[in-house]
Amino acid sequence: MTKIFGNALQRMGNILVKRENKIAMVATGLILLACVVMGIFSINGFLGLTRPNASMFPQNIFHDNSNNLRGHPVYQLDRQGRSKAIGRIYLFEQRARVVFYDDLSLPNPAHGRMIVATGSLASLWSLVPDKNRSHINKDIQTLGEAVVDTMTKVTTHPKFSSTYQPEMLRLLSEVLNELNQDSAVSQKFDATSKVFVDEYAERLSLATSDILAPHVTEALMEVVTPSWEGFSRLITGGQLNIVPFETISTKLLANDDFKKIVSSELLKFASDNRVLTAGTELGGIVAEKILDKAEFKILAKNIFYDPAFRGSFRELELVAGQSANGIFKKITGRGDDLIPDPLVMRVLRSMALGRVHVLAIWLPNDEANNSLAERMGAVSAMESL
């Protein structure tokens, strides 16, 4: 047995190492050929044996970047919104050249449109499939309701009214006064208010009027029904009794139907791009101003750690955590399993690195893509190259 094994090894050794052996030479030739062909294929693909499928598209987002010879990836979205790299885009002044990878089923440039945009939160939001959007809306609504619930519980708690409310109102009043004196802030606020007043206030008013009207009427009656004392204050001091109006807010916040309507309408308002932009800036300024105040920090900390509100905040934390996680997954994930999408994650990566991301998406002509094409300004090919 040992001898047979030894002989076999020797024969194998002769074939593999000895030079005077045609089998070895053929084996060497085959190995070298295979390695070289595989290596060249892995480096160069089909070595230009296939005709490149390229098209020129108009673009006016980016300046000429023709010195970037490798270009940027171009993606295609499937029906579930999942992205897949299908080519490269090279940017020139006012136009972009798109070359599709030739090892995939090649799209016909005449039968589709190209989106060229900058990767941003807004573009990420635009890319979120409708199904995910509706789920996100539900999450936000749930979160909003949880916030309102918590705030209601906290602000209606006797301890809040007695211990924290006066101080909080004073601080907010200070901040608002400061902001009011800032002309830039006022302009932004006015612009946002105008959007609200022009486009959303009436809708909100109509939607809530059925719930609001009885409460307002009741409060008004209470104010205008003269009591001797009240009348006397109005005549002598010019003062109105507005306490009934103040109690309306408490009652409305406890009304589930009202909360749902307000949350829904405010969500639409908040989703408006103009509001998003201005709101983000204003929110930032207000938050900055408030957080600058050491007294506020102490106050907020005291409220948060107050044993009286601990239960409410814990519930909110739980809901907020679940919602935030869900929202993130629905923005970045695609399909039923919400698998993170490469394109979305790349945009997030660029944002994290502070880089400009060239977002290039090829959309085949399909009704399902129309809304995205419109949202993001897709363009047709200028010419096929």
Add this chain to the structure above:
Amino acid sequence: MRDSEKQLRGRILIENVNISVNNQSHYLLRNASMQFVPGEITLLTGPSGSGKSTFIGLLAGAIDPKDSDWNVSGTVTVDGETSAFGDQDSGIGGLVFQHFALFDDLTIAENLEIAHDHNDDSSQELRHAISELLKDIQYGGQVKTASGGQRQRIAIARTLLGKHAILFLDEPNSGLDTASTKQLAILLRNLARELHIPIVVVAHHFRHLIDHADHVLVLNPSIAGLEHVKPDLTRLEHKLHQAKSNFTGIRGKTVSRYSLNPFFGYNQLRKRSLGNIRWPWFFKFLGRRLWEYGLSPNALLFTCLGSFLVGFVTTWFVLVYLPFRDYLLPVIHSDALAGLAFTELRVMAPLTTAILISVRNAALISADTGHKVYTDQYAAMKNLKIPQFVYHDGVIILASVLAAIILTILSLLVTTSVSMMTWSLVYPDDSLYLWRDQFFQRLWPVGRILPTGLEWVAAKAIPSISGAAMIALVLGRQRKQEVTDINKGIARSLIWGLTFVLLWHSVLTLIEFSYVKERIEATF
């Protein structure tokens, strides 16, 4: 031609020869003189270890005094021309080594051709003598297919083609029976007469040779001299007994083998050995070495398997076992591929190839060189004026460099292919162009003919592989007294070769990293 000229033709006079070792503290010969006459056979004998082989080695040029510890002086006169002893280019005599020292990587015909090609054209008499000598031998066969007696005759024929003034035979009858020894003696007698050359036979067992000897010389170490004895068995044995009685060996020096300078025989290079290069032989040797070190299926499979492991393991690990893979991989995919390209092609593939090939080739080189030293093939090449420094040492280094280049390129190609295929396994629906765009984005920017840092790959792989080969060569060329010395040489070659490769790669990689200013950051 005058009578005096006739007498001088072919006659060899060696006069006032001194051979000492260890800074002249011990003499092998002191002020010795002798004469060798064409057509006559001289029997040279002496106690074991007295330096007979060394003496004829020096005369034959198989030992170069400048590459050894021997100090020599004296004069040698051949055909009336006198020169300093030990200063001849390749010695005055052709030497038939004890174990024949046939080149076992050549065929019988090639053994003869190489001797013929590196010496002057052979005469009609010589060609006739050789054809008679080898009439029962198949020239095209391998050396190992010939019997012991045939090998001896091939060795004699090859040495005769060396066109020397004298023929030395070192212990030619050591493995022969009585009948074969007698046949050998007759053969030598005929050759001496037919070719009109002196023949010197070094022998311990001279009983069946002495009848054919014209002269007998005894190397007597106790007096450090050569004593002439009449070719009579009784007298010779008595003389030898006397010589042995006061001899305990030459201290501090082993004289049983032809010593070699392990550092490439620079001395021989100085002696115009380069001028004796026959380019067809050079390329024949180069082709064979290159095949062995870099083109044989075994070498290619070594490289391919090593590269497969590098390409597959690194890529698979990053793409599949990354923590928080689902979230992290889409974010870092492009960076990961760019980083993999750097790791695989600039660091891992050259290192793996260098380790595998240097170890493999070091074993081959050390074994082959050690064997050639042990079997006196080295000394035989030198004796035949074959530039072994070029054909063996130079060719090994050159073949190692070429093999390193070929196998490193192969390794880069295979690693790249395997990395791509592994990626394709993980992302079966994606375009391979995406992989190419991201994998090569930093390492091989579009527009460049070659990848960046190729000089670093070359600087790491080629010197490390050829350096390990050089170490194996140096250790292989060290003196080999026993077969186990060859094994020890192989072990040392592996250890030192591998140590050198690892050190070389570590140092160069650290320097290389300090030069990598740009971050391996994705832009595609």
